[in-house]
Amino acid sequence: MQADAAAMRYGDGYIAVVVNNFEIGFDLLLFRVDGTNFTEIPTNHYFNDYYTAVNGYKADTSNYISCAKCHIYDALPIKNGSSLNLIVSAYDLGDVYKIRSDDDVAVAALGTSGTPNPNGPARPAGTFFYGDRVRFLASTSSQTPKSVSWNFGNPEAAPGADPNTLAGGSTGLPVDHQYSGITPATLGGARIVTATSGATIGQTTVALTSGKARVGVGNGTTSFTFITDAASAGRAPIVAGDSFFDGSDGEIEGHYAEWTVDSTTSSKVPYSTNGAHLMPVGACGAHTLTYAAHYGPYANFVTAGGADFRVALSALPYSVQPVAAAVNPVFTTDASSNLVFSSISRVSMDTTSLPTAQAGSLTWHWDLVDSATPENVLLAGPTGTGNITSITPWAVPKTSFNALGIRVRLMISTTALTGACAGKETSKAFTQALNGPDPQITGGCTSGGPPCSFTASSVSGVNTTADNWHYAWSATGPATVAPGLDQNTYAPVFTQTGTYNVTVTVTNAIGSKSVSTPVVITVVSHCPTMTSDNLYP
Structure with missing residues (x-):
């Protein structure tokens, strides 16, 4: 067969040749460059048939296009990731093709495969926390699966943890890798994950981020989350009988929790259905909490290889009360444009700390107070007696906030108590200063x-x-x-x-x-x- 090359282009390991074949007319040939050799990728005269529809070569050309200026004059092979594309230019037409080949491998991070912490916040899309089990998939456009060997970009992988390399994989079959041996100082940037099949390499990147430490408080019926710093710990409505729980980012297989309440330290799993993850807050009174999430694969509360990826909340002061007043920080407006404040107060379920009769006869009242002098009542609000759910919202006219620094106060009290809760019969909660613009x-x-x-x-x-x-x-x-x-x-x-x-x-x-x-x-x-x-x- 005799053919003249009208155009020739090299791109990403491939050569496209536009030829004038004297037997059948213009056509496009595609070759893969293999070192010093070339391997033709059969196109079966598709381009000649599609663009010029030469009579006699194909019995049925009704599905092809043919136009006066459809002669091919240039073509460029180009890869997008591991996908081979071919850009074809004719005088009146241009197309982009994805070429199925037998030598492509693509790699993708599918997500995580471990157990999410049910008490943590929703994971942002595409986020991988150090300690997660990350799931990868190698794929190919070939109809025949390919054997692949993996490198997860984790050269510091700890002994006994998932190895950095894995042989015997296959396209179409997902693999999991839990990164290890990393500390906050060595977390670094994106990790390059590679799947190799012979001379063909597919890659992707995955960025590992540090989880954020969070602590929740609950008693099985009501909860208050999250404590993230000293300020949120100080204003948390914590009551006797409560327990702390882990609200941190990441999977429960990817970190363990270390709790220190005052001078007592305990290590626990992030979550368990039998409550083994809970840490009691202690008796009524002032306490100090240090919480640390140790990220990475672990066994018996020791991270693999001893690499310690510690994210901590340290020396947070908090107070345990029999009843804890709390004002919802999100206030609304009613039909009259009044500001409406509501209670999110909590009461102890421990009857030895707060007897049932006293929990049902709490005295409460709302006030507007001066920020500089919290006991200086500027406007007295509604009051009542009953259980914690009897506290009604308070609608306050905006005109009442006629000076800077005014705050809403909710005060709840009970009669005299005994034991550790004695002297803690009154609880007060304040909003931030509610300032109109100046x-x-x-x-x-x-x-x-x-x-x-x-x-x-x-x-x-x-x-x-x-x-x-x-x-x-x-x-x-x-x-x-x-x-x-x-x-x-x-x-x-x-x-x-x-x-x-x-x-x-x-x-x-x-x-x-x-x-x-x-x-x-x-x-x-x-x-x-x-x-x-x-x-x-």
Whole structure:
């Protein structure tokens, strides 16, 4: 057969040749480069038939396309991962093909295969914590499975743990690997995972991250989660009879929990159905908690190879009470735009700490108090007597928050107690300071013209992010000025001279306030304001 090469392209280990075959016309040949040799990948005259539909070669060409300018003039083989693609250019048509070959191997991380911690938060998609069992799959477009050998990118794998390399694998069959021998200092970046079949290599990467330590508190009926620092431990509504539980990230086979309450240390599994994972909080009174999650494969509460990947919450002070007042940090509004506060208070189920009769006759009341003097009641709220569920929500008019630093207080009390809970008959809980906005505007223009920049801040210096400020900027004057975004800065563009008023209205859940500042423009910008989907010469 005689053929002239009209074009030849090399890409990613393959050569595509556009030929003019004098027997059947234009066609496309594809070769794999094997060192100094070439292996043709049969295309069975598909390209000639599809693009030119030469009469007589195929009995039925009705499923092909044929056009006056469909002659092939170029082609490029290119890989996307381990997938071989072929870009074909004809004079009136272009296509991209995925070529099935016998030498491709692709690798993917499918997810994890261990047991998730049921008390942990939902795992972000695509996240792998150190200690998880990661599941991988090698695949091929060949109809025949391939034998593969694995390298998991874990050269520091500890003796007795999953080895870094694994022979005897096959495409289509998943494999699991639990990384080991790693410490926080050596966690590093992404791990390269390789599946090798002869001269063919497939790879992917997996990024291991450190789990976050979290502690939950519960008594089998109600729970409070999560403790993540000293502040959350100090305000946690912990009652006698409660237990701590592990709320950390990762799988239960991938870390164990070490608890130290005061001076007593115990190691436990992250979760078990028989309650063996629970750590008692102790008797009524003040205590200190240190919790550590030791990540990595472990046996008998020792991580494999002795590599210690420790993530800890250290020396957290907390208090155990017979009844613990707590205000829901998320408050709502009612139909009259009042702010509605509700109780998430908890009561001890241990009748030796709080007798049943006293648990059913608690006295409670709501108040607005001064942040600087918590006992200074500014507005008395509803009160009542009953069990912990009898505490009704309190709807407070927004106008009541007429000064900075006002907080909502919920106080619950019972009659005299004995034992370790004696003297702890009253519990109080406070919201954060509920501040309406107190904005001020600073900034201006440079020498009466652009650039102009204004900033909104708090007169009293409150944390505007914590107080959830939202901004509405505007400027009025001789010419129309575009409004600003919901952010604390504003860069207006003035197109006419004159005096303008720049205004910001700041709103949060407590209230709203507007402030303005004048600005005199003597120099204007002649550049039009760029907006979406508009072009300017």
